[in-house]
Amino acid sequence: xxxxxxxxxxxxxxxxxxxxxxxxxxxxxxxxxxxxxxxxxxxxxxxxxxxxxxxxxxxxxxxxxxxxxxxxxxxxxxxxxxxxxxxxxxxxxxxxxxxxxxxxxxxxxxxxxxxxxxxxxxxxxxxxxxxxxxxxxxxxxxxxxxxxxxxxxxxxxxxxxxxxxxxxxxxxxxxxxxxxxxxxxxxxxxxxxxxxxxxxxxxxxxxxxxxxxxxxxxxxxxxxxxxxxxxxxxxxxxxxxxxxxxxxxxxxxxxxxxxxxxxxxxxxxxxxxxxxxxxxxxxxxxxxxxxxxxxxxxxxxxxxxxxxxxxxxxxxxxxxxxxxxxxxxxxxxxxxxxxxxxxxxxxxxxxxxxxxxxxxxxxxxxxxxxxxxxxxxxxxxxxxxxxxxxxxxxxxxxxxxxxxx
Amino acid sequence: xxxxxxxxxxxxxxxxxxxxxxxxxxxxxxxxxxxxxxxxxxxxxxxxxxxxxxxxxxxxxxxxxxxxxxxxxxxxxxxxxxxxxxxxxxxxxxxxxxxxxxxxxxxxxxxxxxxxxxxxxxxxxxxxxxxxxxxxxxxxxxxxxxxxxxxxxxxxxxxxxxxxx
Numbered sequence: 115x116x117x118x119x120x121x122x123x124x125x126x127x128x129x130x131x132x133x134x135x136x137x138x139x140x141x142x143x144x145x146x147x148x149x150x151x152x153x154x155x156x157x158x159x160x161x162x163x164x165x166x167x168x169x170x171x172x173x174x175x176x177x178x179x180x181x182x183x184x185x186x187x188x189x190x191x192x193x194x195x196x197x198x199x200x201x202x203x204x205x206x207x208x209x210x211x212x213x214x215x216x217x218x219x220x221x222x223x224x225x226x227x228x229x230x231x232x233x234x235x236x237x238x239x240x241x242x243x244x245x246x247x248x249x250x251x252x253x254x255x256x257x258x259x260x261x262x263x264x265x266x267x268x269x270x271x272x273x274x275x276x277x278x279x280x281x282x283x284x285x286x287x288x289x290x291x292x293x294x295x296x297x298x299x300x301x302x303x304x305x306x307x308x309x310x311x312x313x314x315x316x317x318x319x320x321x322x323x324x325x326x327x328x329x330x331x332x333x334x335x336x337x338x339x340x341x342x343x344x345x346x347x348x349x350x351x352x353x354x355x356x357x358x359x360x361x362x363x364x365x366x367x368x369x370x371x372x373x374x375x376x377x378x379x380x381x382x383x384x385x386x387x388x389x390x391x392x393x394x395x396x397x398x399x400x401x402x403x404x405x406x407x408x409x410x411x412x413x414x415x416x417x418x419x420x421x422x423x424x425x426x427x428x429x430x431x432x433x434x435x436x437x438x439x440x441x442x443x444x445x446x447x448x449x450x451x452x453x454x455x456x457x458x459x460x461x462x463x464x465x466x467x468x469x470x471x472x473x474x475x476x477x478x479x480x481x482x483x484x485x486x487x488x489x490x491x492x493x494x495x496x497x498x499x500x501x502x503x504x505x506x507x508x509x510x511x512x513x514x515x516x517x518x519x
Numbered sequence: 520x521x522x523x524x525x526x527x528x529x530x531x532x533x534x535x536x537x538x539x540x541x542x543x544x545x546x547x548x549x550x551x552x553x554x555x556x557x558x559x560x561x562x563x564x565x566x567x568x569x570x571x572x573x574x575x576x577x578x579x580x581x582x583x584x585x586x587x588x589x590x591x592x593x594x595x596x597x598x599x600x601x602x603x604x605x606x607x608x609x610x611x612x613x614x615x616x617x618x619x620x621x622x623x624x625x626x627x628x629x630x631x632x633x634x635x636x637x638x639x640x641x642x643x644x645x646x647x648x649x650x651x652x653x654x655x656x657x658x659x660x661x662x663x664x665x666x667x668x669x670x671x672x673x674x675x676x677x678x679x680x681x682x683x684x
Contacts, residue, residue, distance in 0.1 A: 173615075174613045174614075174615055174663060175613070175614070175615040176613075176614065176660075193615055193616075194614050194615050194616035194617075195616055196616060213615075213616045213618070214616075487661075487683065488681075488683065489683050490575075490579060490683065491575065491578040491579055491581070491680055491681065491682050491683065492680070492681040493573055493575070493578070493678055493679070493680050494678070494679040494680075494681070495676075495677070495678060495679075496677065496679060497665065497667075497677050497679065498663055498665050498679045501679065504681055505613065
């Protein structure tokens with residue numbers, strides 16, 4: 115080999131080495147193992163409601179009426195009367211109404227439409243009374259509400275999450291029923307009046323029938339249970355309570371009949387407090403005498419109930435006896451078994467009829483709870499918007515399917 | 520034979536030069552990433568150099584009325600002197616629909632390492648006039664005090680006080 119060829123060959127070797135090692139340097143092993151994301155503030159926690167509980171909100175405000183979006187990725191609720199929603203995993207609140215709007219209830223009627231039952235600021239000039247039904251959509255101005263109906267007494271979401279049924283006042287102790295779907299206008303008003311004033315209603319799991327708690331004319335209590343078939347338009351009186359007993363909250367339609375909470379409202383502090391005020395009852399949908407719900411025990415004090423999306427289970431907020439703490443239970447009407455989902459001793463669980471709701475997949479229940487307030491000033495080392503137990507907040511409680519069938 | 524040794528030594532030399540160059544570049548490139556991972560001191564509940572001490576007896580004496588006062592201590596838990604610590608007291612109602620948030624601010628000019636400084640606030644805890652107009656809750660709303668001390672470097676400590684109704 116001539117000696118003049120050596121520098122050229124050495125240059126070639128150097129270039130070969132550069133070309134083969136340069137791509138290797140582009141693959142930085144540590145870049146693939148990216149920085150772990152911070153745990154969301156509303157992660158899995160145990161606030162005294164059992165393992166696996168997830169906080170869905172935080173900070174102050176009187177919260178209620180949780181409502182999952184049909185896809186289960188967002189949850190809407192009321193805070194001090196106004197309506198907000200947020201992602202269930204983590205994320206910021208989105209406000210749907212102004213602070214002067216007073217919402218009684220809110221329900222999703224599609225993944226981007228929220229329907230609210232409430233009242234805008236009082237306007238004496240308009241002469242309007244009672245609650246109205248409003249609707250708002252994502253994408254535009256979320257604070258812009260569209261009024262659907264006035265004089266609305268109660269509403270219930272459709273099991274498929276794409277609409278709702280509502281009752282309205284027809285005057286002279288008559289009520290009416292109507293259906294609305296998604297983002298459309300009211301598309302069906304049932305002309306047949308319902309005698310009495312509808313206090314609450316809910317739909318059957320197939321969405322074809324309505325069960326209603328009704329206050330008859332001349333009665334001081336909501337004492338009547340009625341059903342209405344939205345397909346055949348047949349109305350039926352299922353049962354009427356006697357002895358000044360009243361139906362509390364919203365009756366529920368399960369695969370094993372109708373369930374409702376009823377009892378005699380205490381009118382005097384001298385009443386015997388050893389007797390449970392409200393019991394859970396079951397009655398066949400075709401009518402008959404109500405019987406205590408099988409499986410809950412005779413001392414059980416029921417407060418509010420909600421049927422699972424498939425109609426096979428009933429979430430019940432109540433107490434095992436008048437002196438025990440309030441907890442969440444799941445009743446399997448078919449198996450007649452009652453499962454204690456929470457066994458908390460120190461959290462106050464809200465017992466309002468709209469304060470519990472199943473997740474769309476039936477794997478959890480949203481409830482509203484807080485720690486027992488202190489009579490002394492409480493000092494916390496966190497900003498107020500991160501505090502959980504000090505205020506009513508929403509929690510998702512995981513529910514097993516053990517009571518099912 | 521000499522040619523073979525020449526080629527082998529040349530290839531090895533080129534490899535080490537190139538590998539060294541890439542290692543140098545890789546080390547230089549990682550410096551800014553490490554810097555950006557420094558935790559945000561803004562929320563600072565732990566490891567903060569500034570601490571707040573509240574007198575629980577004074578807190579218990581607060582009422583939802585005008586002309587309330589509160590004394591607290593700003594403590595320097597660090598090893599260096601703190602200058603210009605901002606202390607902000609925010610008062611508001613548990614009812615978030617009531618727009619009665621009020622802010623009060625004091626500045627502590629100097630806190631020696633391991634020392635403390637007194638801060639005095641006078642403030643209004645009375646209810647706004649329209650607050651009774653709409654309360655969905657069946658119980659009166661509680662008053663909340665949020666006290667945040669922040670150093671010029673952004674290190675802060677917060678205490679939230681929830682007063683019984």
